[in-house]
Amino acid sequence: MRAVDELLKAKVLLPAIKRPADFDIVEFFSEYGRYIAHLAIVIKNDHGEVFYESSCAPCSMENARKLKTCLDLASALDIEYTFLVYCFSDTVLSKRFGVVREGVETPPFDFRKFICPNKPEYRQYLSEIIREIEELRPSSIVLMDVRYPWRNFCFCKRCRSEFAEYAGSPTILTSSHYLLEVLQQYEQYYEMWLEWRSKVVSEALAEILSKKKEGIPVYVEIILDPVSEMYKGLVEFFAQDIEKMAQFVDGFMVNLFPYSGVPNERVTIEILEPLLATNKDVRIFYEGKIDDRAIKVLRYISSKLESERVFINIGGQK
Amino acid sequence: MKEVYKFGIPALDEALGGGYVDGSIVLVEDEMGIPSEVLLAHFIVQGLRSGDDIIVLLSEHPISYYIALINLLGFNAEMAIKMGRLVFIDAMLNPFVAGKRVPYYSKYAVRNVGSISEVRQALQSAIQELKEPQKLRIVIDSLSQFLPPLVQNPQQVVIFLQQQMVERKERGGVFMALLHRDCHEPQIIKSVEYIVDSVISLERVKTEAGKPAEIILRFLKHDDLVLFEKLQNQSFIYKFEGGKLAVYEMGKIPLRTDLGW
Numbered sequence: 236m237r238a239v240d241e242l243l244k245a246k247v248l249l250p251a252i253k254r255p256a257d258f259d260i261v262e263f264f265s266e267y268g269r270y271i272a273h274l275a276i277v278i279k280n281d282h283g284e285v286f287y288e289s290s291c292a293p294c295s296m297e298n299a300r301k302l303k304t305c306l307d308l309a310s311a312l313d314i315e316y317t318f319l320v321y322c323f324s325d326t327v328l329s330k331r332f333g334v335v336r337e338g339v340e341t342p343p344f345d346f347r348k349f350i351c352p353n354k355p356e357y358r359q360y361l362s363e364i365i366r367e368i369e370e371l372r373p374s375s376i377v378l379m380d381v382r383y384p385w386r387n388f389c390f391c392k393r394c395r396s397e398f399a400e401y402a403g404s405p406t407i408l409t410s411s412h413y414l415l416e417v418l419q420q421y422e423q424y425y426e427m428w429l430e431w432r433s434k435v436v437s438e439a440l441a442e443i444l445s446k447k448k449e450g451i452p453v454y455v456e457i458i459l460d461p462v463s464e465m466y467k468g469l470v471e472f473f474a475q476d477i478e479k480m481a482q483f484v485d486g487f488m489v490n491l492f493p494y495s496g497v498p499n500e501r502v503t504i505e506i507l508e509p510l511l512a513t514n515k516d517v518r519i520f521y522e523g524k525i526d527d528r529a530i531k532v533l534r535y536i537s538s539k540l541e542s543e544r545v546f547i548n549i550g551g552q553k
Numbered sequence: 554m555k556e557v558y559k560f561g562i563p564a565l566d567e568a569l570g571g572g573y574v575d576g577s578i579v580l581v582e583d584e585m586g587i588p589s590e591v592l593l594a595h596f597i598v599q600g601l602r603s604g605d606d607i608i609v610l611l612s613e614h615p616i617s618y619y620i621a622l623i624n625l626l627g628f629n630a631e632m633a634i635k636m637g638r639l640v641f642i643d644a645m646l647n648p649f650v651a652g653k654r655v656p657y658y659s660k661y662a663v664r665n666v667g668s669i670s671e672v673r674q675a676l677q678s679a680i681q682e683l684k685e686p687q688k689l690r691i692v693i694d695s696l697s698q699f700l701p702p703l704v705q706n707p708q709q710v711v712i713f714l715q716q717q718m719v720e721r722k723e724r725g726g727v728f729m730a731l732l733h734r735d736c737h738e739p740q741i742i743k744s745v746e747y748i749v750d751s752v753i754s755l756e757r758v759k760t761e762a763g764k765p766a767e768i769i770l771r772f773l774k775h776d777d778l779v780l781f782e783k784l785q786n787q788s789f790i791y792k793f794e795g796g797k798l799a800v801y802e803m804g805k806i807p808l809r810t811d812l813g814w
């Protein structure tokens with residue numbers, strides 16, 4: 236942790252707190268407060284819990300108080316704070332709005348916590364949470380997990396029937412169970428399916444932000460893992476179309492290797508190019524294992540990006 | 554750590570050693586006219602804040618009344634209903650308000666006057682829709698509609714409570730039902746008290762001559778006998794301050810009400 240410590244103090248890396256409930260905020264601020272310009276903190280986690288007094292999401296009084304202390308201290312020390320909001324991952328509600336997997340392919344994380352982005356009630360719920368956290372005056376908001384979990388999702392009733400309609404209801408799609416394999420055999424339908432999924436995700440993004448007032452910039456998380464051909468992989472795996480999403484946000488936050496946890500030396504600034512080409516602000520988030528190689532990669536990326544934009548998950552390291 | 558079910562009312566949660574343990578069957582006894590539903594609403598809202606799923610069966614109030622109570626406590630009831638975390642079962646028997654019901658709020662209804670077997674069925678379907686919830690709170694306001702003199706025989710309620718006892722111990726969750734003590738013969742109250750794990754009583758008591766009666770909350774029974782040793786010697790004032798429910802132990806400095814949500 237020594238290297239991270241130095242990089243935080245040198246303002247090369249910015250701290251991100253992924254588990255505010257288990258984090259000693261006061262201790263952290265007394266150690267680092269004077270060096271930190273900007274802090275990212277999870278305000279709604281992928282369990283579904285929020286860390287402020289919400290009128291619609293679960294939250295313990297103790298955790299809400301803890302976050303309030305954190306925000307008060309940050310304000311007193313003139314530290315900006317950004318909120319990370321886990322969107323389509325929510326264990327509390329996934330049993331009701333969860334995704335349906337097709338086939339045996341299993342993503343490298345627990346997909347059971349994922350929510351289908353094609354559920355209007357849940358989108359409204361998120362928009363309400365965004366409306367509420369705006370009142371806490373963060374300097375920016377980052378929307379995490381605005382995506383389908385993997386390429387073999389989602390085959391819930393709603394997704395199936397809406398896609399069939401989108402594709403003009405050909406027989407293969409209106410039969411009671413069409414499969415991913417079938418789609419992949421008919422290339423035109425597979426392309427259409429990818430197109431349709433990314434439309435769903437972009438519409439979900441727009442709806443999440445529909446109650447937000449102007450002013451506080453919004454970022455959306457982009458995962459750079461496990462795909463090497465980022466652009467193709469993003470759409471195919473996660474249904475994230477950068478250009479479509481760019482219409483609704485001020486920037487992107489690239490989550491580096493959250494699953495493989497293997498920082499690769501081949502990773503250079505070039506992989507960020509499609510994102511930088513959108514002329515939107517680009518930030519980095521690293522939550523994986525912190526070792527020398529990770530530090531090397533992060534330091535490199537940080538030096539290539541103009542400002543201090545690399546957030547690193549501190550505390551609660553796996 | 555063991556899962557507990559709090560009220561979100563510091564004085565009561567503290568007295569209960571953190572809250573009710575999983576599997577508890579709780580009876581709240583009151584006298585007609587005491588606003589006990591506010592206590593139940595606190596229990597519901599605390600559940601929503603804790604991520605629990607809630608089923609509320611109402612036989613004396615329209616659903617919209619409870620929605621208003623929950624909203625007043627700072628939780629968006631409509632949103633919780635949409636998220637499927639709050640399910641109402643409509644068992645209103647009053648024909649004068651029946652027409653005003655908004656069907657969207659409740660998919661489940663008990664139409665057969667005083668039929669506890671219909672209550673059981675509605676509860677079963679509601680639980681099924683929640684897909685085996687991890688933490689469940691069941692609230693019934695009230696059981697009085699299903700006991701003599703409103704029905705002939707108390708036996709059905711006794712069996713119902715015994716079934717709940719078995720189910721909650723097996724599958725988890727806390728069951729809380731309200732009963733109006735002054736509506737029933739004492740032996741009926743006794744037979745219901747006998748089954749449950751914990752009994753809270755709310756009654757009007759004259760504490761000082763010339764002053765209006767206060768509502769006093771007491772624990773009449775609790776299955777944790779060590780805890781009950783202490784509970785049986787405690788009384789709590791139950792009152793409204795600035796429109797908010799304030800519960801504090803008699804003889805102690807009132808806990809700051811803003812410690813709740």
Ligand SMILES: [Zn+2]
Pocket residue numbers: 334335351352353389390391392393394395
């Ligand atoms: Zn779906």
